[in-house]
Amino acid sequence: MAQAYSRRRFRLSPSLANRLTIGFAIAFAVLTGLAVIGVARFLQQRQDYENATARSYQREIEARNRLAEGERPVAARATVVSQQRQRQELRDEIAGETRDTALLVGAGLIAGLTGAALLFTGLISSMRRPLEDLVDASGRLAGGDLDARVTVGGLSETATLGSAFNEMAEELQRRAGERDQLDRMKDEFVLTASHELRSPLTSVQGFAELLLLERERLSPRQAETVEVILDNTRHLVRLLNDLLDLARSDAGRLTIRPEPTAAASLIEDAVRTMRAQFDARDQRLAVELETDLPWVDADRDRIRQVLVNLLTNANEYCPPGAHVTVKARNADAEVEIDVTDDGPGIPEQQLEHIFERFTRGDAGETQRVGGTGLGLAISKSLVELHGGTIAAESLPDRGSTFHVRLPATAAPDRTPVS
Amino acid sequence: MARILIADDSETILLLMRTRLEMEGHEVHTAADGEDVVETVQSDPAGHDLLLLDAMMPRRSGIDALRTLREQGVETPALIVSAHADSRDAKEDESDLAIDGYIPKPIDFDALFAKIAELTR
Numbered sequence: 001m002a003q004a005y006s007r008r009r010f011r012l013s014p015s016l017a018n019r020l021t022i023g024f025a026i027a028f029a030v031l032t033g034l035a036v037i038g039v040a041r042f043l044q045q046r047q048d049y050e051n052a053t054a055r056s057y058q059r060e061i062e063a064r065n066r067l068a069e070g071e072r073p074v075a076a077r078a079t080v081v082s083q084q085r086q087r088q089e090l091r092d093e094i095a096g097e098t099r100d101t102a103l104l105v106g107a108g109l110i111a112g113l114t115g116a117a118l119l120f121t122g123l124i125s126s127m128r129r130p131l132e133d134l135v136d137a138s139g140r141l142a143g144g145d146l147d148a149r150v151t152v153g154g155l156s157e158t159a160t161l162g163s164a165f166n167e168m169a170e171e172l173q174r175r176a177g178e179r180d181q182l183d184r185m186k187d188e189f190v191l192t193a194s195h196e197l198r199s200p201l202t203s204v205q206g207f208a209e210l211l212l213l214e215r216e217r218l219s220p221r222q223a224e225t226v227e228v229i230l231d232n233t234r235h236l237v238r239l240l241n242d243l244l245d246l247a248r249s250d251a252g253r254l255t256i257r258p259e260p261t262a263a264a265s266l267i268e269d270a271v272r273t274m275r276a277q278f279d280a281r282d283q284r285l286a287v288e289l290e291t292d293l294p295w296v297d298a299d300r301d302r303i304r305q306v307l308v309n310l311l312t313n314a315n316e317y318c319p320p321g322a323h324v325t326v327k328a329r330n331a332d333a334e335v336e337i338d339v340t341d342d343g344p345g346i347p348e349q350q351l352e353h354i355f356e357r358f359t360r361g362d363a364g365e366t367q368r369v370g371g372t373g374l375g376l377a378i379s380k381s382l383v384e385l386h387g388g389t390i391a392a393e394s395l396p397d398r399g400s401t402f403h404v405r406l407p408a409t410a411a412p413d414r415t416p417v418s
Numbered sequence: 419m420a421r422i423l424i425a426d427d428s429e430t431i432l433l434l435m436r437t438r439l440e441m442e443g444h445e446v447h448t449a450a451d452g453e454d455v456v457e458t459v460q461s462d463p464a465g466h467d468l469l470l471l472d473a474m475m476p477r478r479s480g481i482d483a484l485r486t487l488r489e490q491g492v493e494t495p496a497l498i499v500s501a502h503a504d505s506r507d508a509k510e511d512e513s514d515l516a517i518d519g520y521i522p523k524p525i526d527f528d529a530l531f532a533k534i535a536e537l538t539r
Contacts, residue, residue, distance in 0.1 A: 198501040199428055202524040206434040209527065213441070237524055 010164045015156040017123050024119055031108050042101040049094040056083045056090070130158035134165055146173040183250070190247035194240050201240070205233040242374035246357060249381040256299035256385045260412050263293040263335045266300065267328055270307035274315065282320040285311075288327045294335050294408035302382045303406070306390075309375040310339040310402050318343030333408050334388070340401040346394040354392050355380045420467040420538040423458060425449040425483070426499070427475045435470070438527050444534070452478025456486050459494070467538045469496040470521075484515050495537045497521055497530075 063079035066072070133150045140148035148169055152162040208230045215223050248254040271287055278285040296303075307326075314324045318341050327338045346354060357377040376390075383390045387407050394400035422444050424435050429450075436446045447466065449455045452475055459466065469487075471480030484496055496516070501523045519533055 195501050198523045199431065202501075203428070203430045203434055205524045206431070206438070206527070210434070210437060233524075 008164075008167060010160050012160055013156050017126065017155050018157075020119060021123070024115060027115070028112055031112055035105050035108050038101055038104050042097060045097050046094065049090055052090050053087055056087045059083050126154050127158055130154045130162060134158075134161060137165065137169075141169055141172070146176055187247045187251040187253075190243055194244045194247075197236075197240055201233060201237055205230065205237070208233060239374075242378055245378045245381075246374055249378065254381055254385065256302050256382070258297040258299050258386065260295050260409055261298045261300055261303075262411075263296050263298075263328060263337070263406070263408075264289050266296070266298060266303050267307065267326055267337060269300070270304050270311060271326060273304065273308055274311040277312070277315050278324065281315060281318075281322075283315065283318060283322045283324060286323065286325045288325060290329045292330070293328055294330060295411045296335055296386075296406045297409045298386060298406065299382075303386070306379040306382050306404065307337070307339070309379050310404070313375065314339060314341040314343065314400075317341075330408070331405065334405045335408055337404045337406070338401055339404075340399065342399040345396040345398055346392065346400050347396060351392060351394055355390070419443040419445065420534060421445045421447070421465065422468045422470055422534070423447045423449060423455065423466045424470045425451065425455045425475065425480055426472040427451055431472075435525070442531055442534075451475040452480055452483030455480070455483040459487055459492055460490070463492055466494050468534060469494050471496060471498055473498050473500040481515070484517070488515055497533065497537075499523060499525065 060080050060083040063076040063083070067076040067080070130150070130153065137148040137150045146169065149166050150162045152159050152166065208226050211218065211226045212223065212230070218226070245254060267287065267289060271285065275285060311324070311326070314322075318324065322341055322343050324339070324341045327340065329336055355376050358373040380390050383404055383406070389403075389405045391403045392400060393403075419442070422439055424432060424439070424446060425448070426432050426435070427450060432448050432450075436448060439446045447458065449458055452471070455469070455471060456478070459469070469484070471484060473480050480498055484498075487494075493516070495518045497519045498517055499521045518537055521530055521533070
């Protein structure tokens with residue numbers, strides 16, 4: 001079913017962290033610029049220092065030469081000493097400049113790196129918590145917990161993501177609620193409809209039966225007509241009961257009242273119910289039971305319903321002359337009941353869907369067979385309510401086998417339930 | 419043969435039940451709802467061998483009528499006819515009404531006759 005969806009738009013606004021990052025980049029650029037200027041200035045000072053030192057040596061050498069030539073020794077000696085002192089001053093000065101520059105650049109570098117480290121650590125940790133929350137909530141939502149929500153907070157990016165997630169979860173929950181309510185209305189409708197249809201059906205079936213009680217006063221054609229009415233009424237009742245069971249099953253209200261029952265008596269019960277139908281179609285119905293079959297915790301009426309359903313299918317889908325066998329045996333802690341026929345079999349592509357509702361034999365068969373297509377779906381629900389399993393296997397033209405397995409239970413000590 | 423009071427809000431079903439029961443030789447009285455049932459039984463408390471009441475009727479349900487009668491000490495056997503398919507045995511709150519059986523709709527008359535024979539022996 002196509003559905004129109006509206007689209008919610010979420011806007012990602014810049015967060016404080018976003019602005020901090022930009023601010024940090026600018027600060028870093030300014031710092032770098034200052035450092036470059038500082039270093040350049042230092043290199044210039046160094047150059048000046050070397051030039052000044054070289055000039056001072058030059059002057060000292062000239063003074064020493066004059067001294068060697070014996071010219072005015074006092075003045076030349078004074079020049080040598082003053083040049084040496086001047087160089088000492090220059091050395092001290094450049095050492096101070098070197099220390100200051102190194103300190104400045106080093107401090108800037110450390111401040112920058114520390115700032116970057118703090119910024120990134122803060123950024124990562126402030127995103128990590130909300131993201132972990134989101135991962136956790138997504139996991140719960142995916143697992144079907146529609147109450148899963150995240151706490152919206154932190155950076156505006158994760159906060160936006162968080163509210164987007166919460167809105168999505170809210171919408172999912174709302175839709176799930178609507179669907180549940182529709183399901184409940186459907187179940188109620190089926191229950192009410194089935195109830196309301198029962199009264200008129202009672203009249204139709206009752207009066208048709210009444211007519212047949214006076215069969216001798218009806219013409220053969222009239223009698224046949226009434227029988228058709230009766231057949232169809234019974235079919236309607238069966239359909240109604242099946243729909244009701246299915247609605248109950250969907251609503252989780254299909255219940256069983258199990259009590260310890262001998263497996264053998266369940267099978268004999270069903271076979272007794274169906275014997276006449278097999279005779280009517282000239283089919284052979286054989287029963288092979290192991291001698292020491294266990295007891296099962298079974299709702300007698302419901303398990304009979306399952307077995308009668310399997311036998312009815314065999315009876316209606318197999319041609320006259322077919323052989324149908326009901327076998328039962330111990331299998332571990334279970335009893336396995338097999339209903340086998342040598343009829344036309346079930347095509348492979350139908351076999352996969354055989355326990356789904358409204359799956360039926362192909363159209364040619366459907367014309368003749370009076371089923372509702374619900375029997376096996378209900379049988380499966382009923383067997384599973386008993387903690388058992390039901391399975392089908394089939395070979396085209398060779399026949400089909402349905403396996404029902406029910407957990408065995410201890411036989412009651414003294415008074416067997418009758 | 420038994421004197422039976424039947425109650426159903428559908429005249430068609432009353433006609434059907436009356437016809438089948440009379441064909442079996444029973445004496446049949448009818449009531450259209452639970453109120454009618456209570457009045458009829460009160461006017462002649464020993465006049466019936468069996469009550470055959472529809473569970474759901476307007477004005478007053480069969481269950482409700484039976485509750486009133488049981489409180490007044492009426493001990494006539496009673497069968498409840500129910501359109502609920504799942505009426506195999508008593509609901510919890512009906513366990514004190516001494517209901518002798520539930521008859522699902524559509525009615526299986528052979529089973530009903532057997533039940534009547536058993537209750538009115």
